[in-house]
Amino acid sequence: NRQWTLATRPVGAPSLSNFNFIESEKPTAKQGELLLRTVFLSLDPYMRGRMNDAKSYAEPVAIDEVMVGGTVCRVEESNHPDYSLGEWVVSFSGWQDYAISDGVDLLKLGQQPTQPSYALGVMGxxxxxxxxxxxxxxxxxxxxxxxxxxxxxxxxxxxxxxxxxxxxxxxxxxxxxxxxxxxxxxxxxxxxxxxxxxxxxxxxxxxxxxxxxxxxxxxxxxxxxxxxxxxxxxxxxxxxxxxxxxxxxxxxxxxxxxxxxxxxxxxxxxxxxxxxxxDDYGHRYNEFSQDMSQWLKDGKIKYREDLVEGLENTVESFIGLLEGKNFGKQVMRVGPD
Ligand code: NDP
CATH class of the missing domain: 3.40.50.720 (NAD(P)-binding Rossmann-like Domain)
Structure with missing residues (x-):
């Protein structure tokens, strides 16, 4: 299991030295748990704020903890009655290959979603x-x-x-x-x-x-x-x-x-x-999702993804996002479908 952890808090622009790329055993799911395998990881500007030790609307990432982030994952092991093998879900499992989940706060995307990464962008x-x-x-x-x-x-x-x-x-x-x-x-x-x-x-x-x-x-x-x-x-x-x-x-x-x-x-x-x-609009997701999926279907909204291969390139891509190097929604492809 490869993971990006926060090594030190950046002062000014983040650099590679603020992070550690570590490898550990793949975790296993206990009773009531799932093993999630990351396919896509979203990179978003708010992550810069989480690297600071400052009071904000969300807790900072602790030193040596895995960097946070929205992900689209597949269920690789399930000891949970509500989830089946191979199912796609939206999670918040961060900058890593695998994560254990208790099934709470996951959004189901089904067995064969047509554009799973859209759940991190235009539909997310x-x-x-x-x-x-x-x-x-x-x-x-x-x-x-x-x-x-x-x-x-x-x-x-x-x-x-x-x-x-x-x-x-x-x-x-x-x-x-x-x-x-x-x-x-x-x-x-x-x-x-x-x-x-x-x-x-x-x-x-x-x-x-x-x-x-x-x-x-x-x-x-x-x-x-x-x-x-x-x-x-x-x-x-x-x-x-x-x-x-x-x-x-x-x-x-x-x-x-x-x-x-x-x-x-x-x-x-x-x-x-x-x-x-x-916090303010989570409860109105369905209203948005109905309009946006219709607009996409009708070709009224265009959506461009800037998809970068490889978890190992995450820090470089994140630094680029803050410098305007991304062209469209920045997403990492962490693993195969
Ligand atoms: P983008 O995909 O737009 O990527 C960031 C872009 O910001 C860069 O590509 C760059 O575009 C632009 N940028 C970077 N530095 C500067 C600068 N100094 N001056 C002008 N533009 C700059 O990111 P998002 O769409 O994900 O996020 C856009 C904003 O929305 C961010 O501020 C983010 O924090 C905020 N946000 C807030 C949320 C909320 O709940 N309040 C939720 C989600 C996002 P370019 O090359 O065109 O300059």
Whole structure:
């Protein structure tokens, strides 16, 4: 059983030296337990937060513990009445080949799911995040302008496409020309701007000629600085993530922008609301799943996976995710079907 454990807590960007790749005996399932074999492992930005010893909505990963993460697994041994051999399940078994489960908190995918890895992306946590954050908090209306960054990523790509389905104008922001081209040509965004260009703020102002009604916040930093002056009265900001700050070790340079932020929120009556997807919306999974599976079936939503082979490459891929090297939902293929 190969496992990635947290060796030391990263300061700033994580590196290979913060992790250990260890090998131990394959575990065996006792009465009432299952042995799960990992086929797919999801890599997600929140994992960076779990590497810190800081108080948050979830406990940090302890030193020498296996890194956490959503997985799609097959049941390799079952001593549990509710699960049969070979069955596919969604689990939270982390960065390892095998795990023991008591059968609680598993989602069944059946014996022959058509796209099992989708349960980690478009039909899973990132999909639910995009759907609920945009529709429940963002409340987009036809004709409004929606802006989203990390526009080709797991969450952003879906936010923009759902906003298009609701009749909005969608302006994406992504890293590099290739991602921007794909957001427009493949995902159907109206415009997509490269956040690496020095005049992002001017380009955004030009693109959003009627201001911004919904800003789905995935990244923070200089993208938020460019968005803030363009927000319309009664704009909504689903505060989903701030990936540009996850490796930060100190406050950003420059003047304190708190007064400007609060002033804008006040005079423009802007609603900004954070959310933690499963805590706030886990109970509404079925509603999301019905709409999303229909949209996929009808070809209304496109989904791109960035699938990397081999558990041994997990750390490198995770570091890449924080640097924008992924193109689509980052998933590791840990083992064969
Ligand atoms: P993505 O698949 O979008 O991958 C991360 C992307 O972030 C990178 O590809 C990169 O895209 C972009 N990025 C990284 N650094 C920067 C930077 N400095 N400035 C601008 N963009 C940057 O990840 P997810 O879709 O899984 O997650 C998107 C956001 O949603 C994250 O902030 C995450 O924490 C949050 N999230 C929150 C949840 C919640 O419950 N609140 C649940 C799930 C996700 P590019 O190359 O285009 O810049």
């Amino acid at each position: 946590m990132p999909g639910l995040t995009a759907y609920m954050g945009l529709l429940d908090i963002g409340q987009p209306k036809a004709g409004e302008t929606v802006v989203v960054a990390a526009a080709t990523g797991a969450v952003g790509s879906l936010v923009g496409q759902i906003a298009k389905l609701k009749g909005c104008k969608v302006v994406g922001i992504a890293g590099g020309a290739e991602k921007c081209r794909s957001a427009v040509e493949e995902l159907g965004f109206d415009i997509c701007l490269d956040h690496k260009s020095p005049d992002l703020a001017a380009q955004l102002e030009q693109a959003c000629d009627s201001g911004i009604d919904v800003y789905f916040e995935n990244v923070g930093g200089k993208v938020f600085d460019a968005v803030l002056p363009l927000l319309n009265a009664c704009a909504r900001i689903p505060l989903c993530g701030m990936i540009s700050q996850y490796n930060a070790t100190e406050l950003p340079e420059g003047p304190d922008r708190m007064f400007s932020l609060m002033g804008n929120l006040l005079v423009k009556r802007i609603k900004m609301q954070g959310f933690i997807v499963f």
